[in-house]
Amino acid sequence: MGGFFSELASLATYHNIVFLAKGALTTIALSAFGCILGGLFGTLLAVARLTSGWLSWPLRAFALVFTEFFRRVPFLVTLMLCFFAFQFGGFDVSTLTVGCVTVVLIGTAFLAEIVRAGLQSVHPNQWHAAAAMNFTLLQTIRYVILPQAWTVILPPAFGFFILFIKDSALASQIGVVELTYVGKVFNNRGFSAGVSFGVILLAYFMLSYPLSRLGAKLEKKLGTSRTR
């Protein structure tokens, strides 16, 4: 045990701590990109799937295909797909950019499904009442449906966010220097796996724990059920 702590102490150089912090920031950036932009685009796709009328069928078809495709393809495969797509297209972008695009694609697909399920969980009579009073689709969703759908959307959404922080580790496969990558570097520099990845584990926990607390808080605040 003494060896563990002395090793930990020798890991804690200024250079290493900055390196670790940078890795953590990258992980945060990837997760935030995926969750926030993914949540935004996902909501748009979910709404697109609820449109009706023949004019908007391409929109519905796109939303459906996008959602189903990126939910089925493994994270790593999507990552490689993006990586080679950028290369093939002749775009000279950083691996971090590739990572960000990938997380947004995946976040969008998963959150679209979570939001859609939430919107559709609200009783049809709420939709009918709004329609009969001439609400537009967006007004209906904003004023009536979404406020009632939070209860159904928030728990799986935050579950997904937390999974997502961990999944962003796969970006290390294309050389994005995020937390897991930092762990590998420490390990390669001769620190034992226990210390290298122990530190990383702690960092992941420190990122995801506040997020799950936030989720629980929001659920309490927004998710008071008023549906019957």
Add this chain to the structure above:
Amino acid sequence: MAHLELDKVSAAYGKLRVLDGIELSVAKGETVGLIGPSGSGKSTILRVLTGLLKPETGSVRVAGETINFDKPADIRTLRNRTAIVFQQYNLFQNLTVLENVMIAPIKVHGRKRSEVQAEAENLLEKVGLANKLESYPDQLSGGQQQRVAIARGLCLKPEILLLDEVTAALDPELVSEVLDTIRELAAEGMTMVIVSHEMGFIREISARVAFMADGKVVELGAPADIFDAPNQDRTRDFVGKILRH
């Protein structure tokens, strides 16, 4: 000119035919009652008149204008002229009583908040809910929710009011309050189509009553004729059973 006119209107839910060649016209300021057994299509007529169900054939005319159910602009016009009070109230569960009444006039019609609020409070007072403005629908009894729904419909200032079983969920003491409100509206010249099992009320308030069965208007006439001297066996049968209770 008829305010509301249904001409050979047929409609279906999937394969289930629910309206079968409905002919019905309602004059301006007239109150027409729809009676008939459950599943006869009474509520479905109201759904067509609010654009929630598109007829397969036939035409619907409002103030002489034929509604094209494939044109969103026509549906909007139809919905601006009508207001429906649903059998299940369909109040917005996330909004207070006052907000339920105010939201459409403000957000959809773009009217001034202060003006709408005064009107909404007035209407809610009229239906006896002045002390429930800040309550949520799930804190109210069925009868109270029903009255909020009526106030919400009236705050839209419709030309035509469609009422679907508005007394079904009310306790007996409140029935009279709600019926008084409706009576007042009829007296003020609102065009109304009322679906109800409350035969005494239908008889009193309607200028004409339509007896429906199997998606058809079996018989249409003055209340006295429908209830006391029906022409059709089907009507006689139904009225006889109801009045024996």
